[in-house]
Amino acid sequence: xxxYYIVLILIILFFANVFADTTYELRGSLRxxxxxxxxxxxxxxxxxxxxxxELLSTLSQEIAFKSRVYTVYSPKIYNEIKFxxxxxxxxxxxEIMDIRIGRQIISWGKADELNPTDILNPEDIxxxxxxxxxxxxxxxxxxxxxxxxxxxxxxxxxxxxxFHKLPEAHSTWDFFSIGLKKMGLITLPSILYPENxxxxxxxxxxxxxxxxxxxxxxxFADVIDNLFSIKMKIIPxxxxxxxxxxxxxxxxxxxxxxxxxxxxxxxxxxxYFITKDKDGTDPFMKNPYFQYVIGMDYTxxxxxxxxxxxxxxxxxxxxxDKEKExxxxxxxxxxxxxxxxxxxxxxxxxxxxxxxANSLEIFCIYxxxxxxxxxxxxxxxxxxxxxxxxxxxxxxxGQENSIFNMFNLxxxxxxKATYSF
Amino acid sequence: MRKxxxxxCVMLLTxxxxxxxxxxxxxxxxxxxxxxxxxxxKTMKATMTMVLIDKKGNKRERKxxxxxxxxxxxxxxxxxxxxxxxxxxxxKSYEDRDDDMWLYLPAFGKVRRIASHAKKGNFMGTDxxxxxxxxxxxxxxxxxILKEEKIDNKDYWVLEWTPKENVxxxxxxxxxxxxxxxxxxxxxxxxxxxxxxxxxxxxDVEKKDKYWLPVKMVMExxxxxxxxxxxxxDIKVDEKLEDSVFTTSYMQRVR
Numbered sequence: 001x002x003x004y005y006i007v008l009i010l011i012i013l014f015f016a017n018v019f020a021d022t023t024y025e026l027r028g029s030l031r032x033x034x035x036x037x038x039x040x041x042x043x044x045x046x047x048x049x050x051x052x053x054e055l056l057s058t059l060s061q062e063i064a065f066k067s068r069v070y071t072v073y074s075p076k077i078y079n080e081i082k083f084x085x086x087x088x089x090x091x092x093x094x095e096i097m098d099i100r101i102g103r104q105i106i107s108w109g110k111a112d113e114l115n116p117t118d119i120l121n122p123e124d125i126x127x128x129x130x131x132x133x134x135x136x137x138x139x140x141x142x143x144x145x146x147x148x149x150x151x152x153x154x155x156x157x158x159x160x161x162x163f164h165k166l167p168e169a170h171s172t173w174d175f176f177s178i179g180l181k182k183m184g185l186i187t188l189p190s191i192l193y194p195e196n197x198x199x200x201x202x203x204x205x206x207x208x209x210x211x212x213x214x215x216x217x218x219x220f221a222d223v224i225d226n227l228f229s230i231k232m233k234i235i236p237x238x239x240x241x242x243x244x245x246x247x248x249x250x251x252x253x254x255x256x257x258x259x260x261x262x263x264x265x266x267x268x269x270x271x272y273f274i275t276k277d278k279d280g281t282d283p284f285m286k287n288p289y290f291q292y293v294i295g296m297d298y299t300x301x302x303x304x305x306x307x308x309x310x311x312x313x314x315x316x317x318x319x320x321d322k323e324k325e326x327x328x329x330x331x332x333x334x335x336x337x338x339x340x341x342x343x344x345x346x347x348x349x350x351x352x353x354x355x356x357a358n359s360l361e362i363f364c365i366y367x368x369x370x371x372x373x374x375x376x377x378x379x380x381x382x383x384x385x386x387x388x389x390x391x392x393x394x395x396x397x398g399q400e401n402s403i404f405n406m407f408n409l410x411x412x413x414x415x416k417a418t419y420s421f
Numbered sequence: 422m423r424k425x426x427x428x429x430c431v432m433l434l435t436x437x438x439x440x441x442x443x444x445x446x447x448x449x450x451x452x453x454x455x456x457x458x459x460x461x462x463k464t465m466k467a468t469m470t471m472v473l474i475d476k477k478g479n480k481r482e483r484k485x486x487x488x489x490x491x492x493x494x495x496x497x498x499x500x501x502x503x504x505x506x507x508x509x510x511x512x513k514s515y516e517d518r519d520d521d522m523w524l525y526l527p528a529f530g531k532v533r534r535i536a537s538h539a540k541k542g543n544f545m546g547t548d549x550x551x552x553x554x555x556x557x558x559x560x561x562x563x564x565x566i567l568k569e570e571k572i573d574n575k576d577y578w579v580l581e582w583t584p585k586e587n588v589x590x591x592x593x594x595x596x597x598x599x600x601x602x603x604x605x606x607x608x609x610x611x612x613x614x615x616x617x618x619x620x621x622x623x624x625d626v627e628k629k630d631k632y633w634l635p636v637k638m639v640m641e642x643x644x645x646x647x648x649x650x651x652x653x654x655d656i657k658v659d660e661k662l663e664d665s666v667f668t669t670s671y672m673q674r675v676r
Binding site for chain 2 (some may be wrong): 025091105131145212214385
């Protein structure tokens with residue numbers, strides 16, 4: 001990874017000599033984050049220092065470079081300093097087409113956080129409360145944006161496949177093992193990674209258009225799943241046992257929109273995932289499934305902002321009731337890989353103080369099917385520009401079998417301080 | 422007899438002159454039209470420093486670059502402070518419907534459409550709302566010239582703007598002091614829905630080439646006892662801009 005970064009820097013320096021108008025800019029932030037588990041007084045679940053450095057360079061009007069590197073020391077999660085090159089790419093702009101080559105984050109979809117269509121970057125979910133922009137793992141790819149008749153057609157080719165990074169087994173936030181237990185599985189076999197060959201490349205295409213006050217997008221993606229499936233074997237006298245974990249190929253057909261309607265902000269995303277188990281014969285591989293989210297935001301009196309979303313997953317049925325129950329419990333290998341099938345989320349927030357730089361917010365996500373809840377109140381104070389202190393909590397509760405109830409001994413409080421430069 | 426006829430002719434001529442004079446008097450609508458069509462650059466690029474000052478005199482500074490094409494299209498991006506850098510804002514105005522507004526937040530790598538409810542919110546913590554940053558459509562108001570006034574040796578028309586029914590705005594009326602020299606609204610008072618004075622905007626203009634352009638703007642929120650001073654620098658006018666500049670793709674690459 002370090003070699004790759006050095007090579008990119010050398011390329012930039014080469015171009016810098018070729019183009020006289022080169023400008024450089026270095027910016028970033030330092031964030032300190034401490035989390036303490038409330039139910040076990042004094043148990044610290046995270047101490048993390050995260051240094052973000054971004055190098056931006058414009059070689060000419062047409063060529064630019066950007067990189068983002070995180071250096072993280074988090075002794076509760078990793079035993080060493082982690083170096084994460086999240087993005088490092090070169091942009092080339094022409095009148096009708098923009099080209100981006102390199103490691104990049106590709107954001108799709110219009111919803112907040114719950115984005116079923118946003119599948120091209122897997123996520124590091126070893127700390128599930130990390131910001132989504134940081135959780136995303138950069139992928140090496142080529143992206144083309146073709147401007148055509150007031151529309152933008154985006155094509156992406158990703159030869160370097162990456163996968164979700166899960167929490168350590170049996171660690172505090174190992175929601176994955178909890179989910180597998182619900183499927184009746186205790187131990188997991190080893191993972192069989194797909195070969196790093198061009199046959200396993202991913203690609204996607206998207207068309208975006210604005211009509212009146214609606215922003216529309218239609219997309220198709222052919223990808224390797226971000227999360228593994230379980231291959232079972234039958235051992236005598238006919239007991240199904242996990243054999244190995246593997247990654248399937250899935251196609252996604254998706255659409256989304258965002259609009260301003262009667263003063264409300266509204267948006268929706270829908271994705272249909274075509275898995276390999278189209279005939280519904282493998283109970284441990286999902287049948288094709290839908291995921292969708294609809295949402296709205298509005299400003300209430302006293303400048304209180306409200307944001308509501310509803311998410312649902314529906315697995316297509318192939319007349320095999322035995323399989324249906326098991327599939328409902330299983331993780332979705334791509335799209336939103338959270339082990340809930342129907343949730344509502346609510347965010348209420350208010351900015352206050354000098355330059356409206358402080359904010360008070362409460363976030364709540366409710367599992368409608370299993371009746372579990374997670375709440376996250378927080379207060380953010382910015383005593384001066386570019387410096388923020390945030391404190392908040394994550395609280396879990398719910399019915400016995402809900403995924404949120406399984407974390408009810410993990411209620412946390414935290415403090416975060418961020419300095420940007 | 423001749424004297425009477427002469428007196429009658431003089432009276433008649435005076436009457437004709439007075440009515441002609443009356444006909445030439447500007448109406449509120451005409452003045453609004455003149456404000457809207459006053460000579461302005463086709464395109465304008467500028468860097469703006471915004472100083473936010475609270476009631477104790479504490480200051481915070483924001484620096485933005487902006488490009489605009491008439492009053493219809495505007496792209497603005499933050500240069501400072503560090504945690505806002507790269508945030509960009511795009512607005513497109515239309516005659517027959519609400520403005521389209523988008524915000525690009527680099528931390529999320531995403532362009533977000535701003536719904537019209539957010540128009541009343543402050544723009545990035547300043548005393549300007551999204552509505553204040555937008556294009557005030559003259560067809561949405563009725564007008565009345567309240568008086569003419571001389572301030573610091575400058576002659577002004579005092580024009581009242583009242584929003585028509587069903588127009589979505591945060592204000593019940595706006596009163597503008599329009600400088601007769603160039604039809605620029607130099608001072609503006611904004612009244613809230615209860616009819617109380619909420620904010621005052623003052624503008625300094627200077628002539629650059631053939632245009633009168635703002636060099637300083639101060640928006641003061643009287644109720645909150647807070648103000649934002651906006652200074653315009655590096656102003657460039659009538660440079661050719663590609664249409665692709667005012668797109669959600671372009672707003673992600675401005676720095």
